[in-house]
Amino acid sequence: MSDLQTRLQTAADEAAHLGFIPGPEAAIRRGRQRRRRLVGGAASLVVLMLVAGALGTGRLASRPTPLAPAPTSSTTPTATSVTRIPAAVTKVIPLNVQVHLGPS
Amino acid sequence: MTASGSFEEFYTGAVSRLLGQLFLVTGDLHEAEEVVQEAFARASVRWSWLRDYNAPEAWVRRVAMNLAADRARKLRRQARAILRMGPPPATHEVSVETLALVEALGTLPVRQRQVIVLHHLVGLPVEEVAQTLRMPAGTVKSLLSRGRRALAARLGEAEEVGDRP
Numbered sequence: 555m556s557d558l559q560t561r562l563q564t565a566a567d568e569a570a571h572l573g574f575i576p577g578p579e580a581a582i583r584r585g586r587q588r589r590r591r592l593v594g595g596a597a598s599l600v601v602l603m604l605v606a607g608a609l610g611t612g613r614l615a616s617r618p619t620p621l622a623p624a625p626t627s628s629t630t631p632t633a634t635s636v637t638r639i640p641a642a643v644t645k646v647i648p649l650n651v652q653v654h655l656g657p658s
Numbered sequence: 659m660t661a662s663g664s665f666e667e668f669y670t671g672a673v674s675r676l677l678g679q680l681f682l683v684t685g686d687l688h689e690a691e692e693v694v695q696e697a698f699a700r701a702s703v704r705w706s707w708l709r710d711y712n713a714p715e716a717w718v719r720r721v722a723m724n725l726a727a728d729r730a731r732k733l734r735r736q737a738r739a740i741l742r743m744g745p746p747p748a749t750h751e752v753s754v755e756t757l758a759l760v761e762a763l764g765t766l767p768v769r770q771r772q773v774i775v776l777h778h779l780v781g782l783p784v785e786e787v788a789q790t791l792r793m794p795a796g797t798v799k800s801l802l803s804r805g806r807r808a809l810a811a812r813l814g815e816a817e818e819v820g821d822r823p
Contacts, residue, residue: 558774558778558806558809559778559779561755561759562682562759562774562775562778562779563779564755564756565678565681565682565752565755565756565759565760566675566678566679566681566682566779567678568678568752568753568756569677569678569681569682569687569690569752569756570674570675570677570678570681571674572687572751572752573674573677573678573681573687573690573691574691575673575674575677575691576695578665578666578669578670578698578702579666580695581665581669581695581698581699581701581702582665582699582702584695584696584699584702585698585699585700585701585702585703586702586703588699588700588703589703
C-alpha cells in the first residue's frame with residue numbers, strides 16, 4: 555500500500571499548493587466573530603426567556619380571581635342533641651278530639 | 659509536538675498540511691478550505707489551553723474531520739441548492755492522477771475516506787485513528803479493509819480504462 559500512500563501524499567501536496575490559504579489573522583477574526591455570535595445568541599435567548607417569564611407572571615397576576623365554590627363540608631352533628639321542654643311548661647292540656655263517622 | 663508558541667506560528671506550520679488531508683476527505687478544495695478555516699477559527703479562541711496540548715494539530719484535525727463528516731451528511735441538500743444556483747464556480751486545476759484518486763475516494767463513504775487518509779496519509783496507527791474518530795479499533799480496521807479494497811478496484815478500473823487505446 556506504499557503506492558497508495560505516495561498517491562495520497564502527492565494529491566495532498568498538490569491541493570495544499572493550489573488551495574487558498576489566508577493568513578492566521580483571518581482565522582482569529584473568524585473565531586472572534588463566531589464567539590461573539592454564540593455569546594449574543596445565548597444572551598438574547600436569556601433576555602427572551604426573562605421577558606416571557608415577566609409577561610406570563612403579569613398576566614397571571616392581573617387575571618380576576620375565580621369565584622370560590624361553596625364549602626362542601628357538611629355540618630353533621632357530632633353529638634345527639636336533646637330538645638328539652640322549657641321549665642315554664644308545667645301543665646299539659648289533653649286535646650279534645652271529636653270523631654265523626656261517615657254514613658254507614 | 660507541543661505548540662507552546664503563538665497561534666500564528668502554529669497556524670502557519672499546520673494549515674497547508676491539514677488542507678491537503680481534508681481535500682482528500684471532502685474531494686473539493688473549496689470545501690476543504692472552509693472546513694480547515696472553521697477548525698482553525700475554533701482553535702484560535704481556545705488557544706490559551708489548546709497550546710498546552712501534546713498535539714494541538716490533532717485537535718484541529720479532529721474538529722475538521724467532524725465538520726467534514728457533518729457537511730457530507732448535508733450534501734444532498736447542498737447539491738439541490740447548487741443545482742438551483744446554476745453551474746459551479748471554476749475549479750482548481752489538479753493533475754489527472756489527483757483527479758482520478760479524488761474521484762475514486764469520492765465514491766467511498768466519508769468514514770472510509772477519513773480512515774484511509776488518517777492511516778495512510780497522516781500515518782496514524784489504527785488505535786489513534788479510532789481515538790480521533792471516536793470509534794472502536796475493530797471498526798477502523800474493517801473500514802480500512804473495505805475502503806482499500808473498494809479504492810483498489812476503482813483505481814484499477816480507472817487505470818484499465820485509461821490504458822485502453
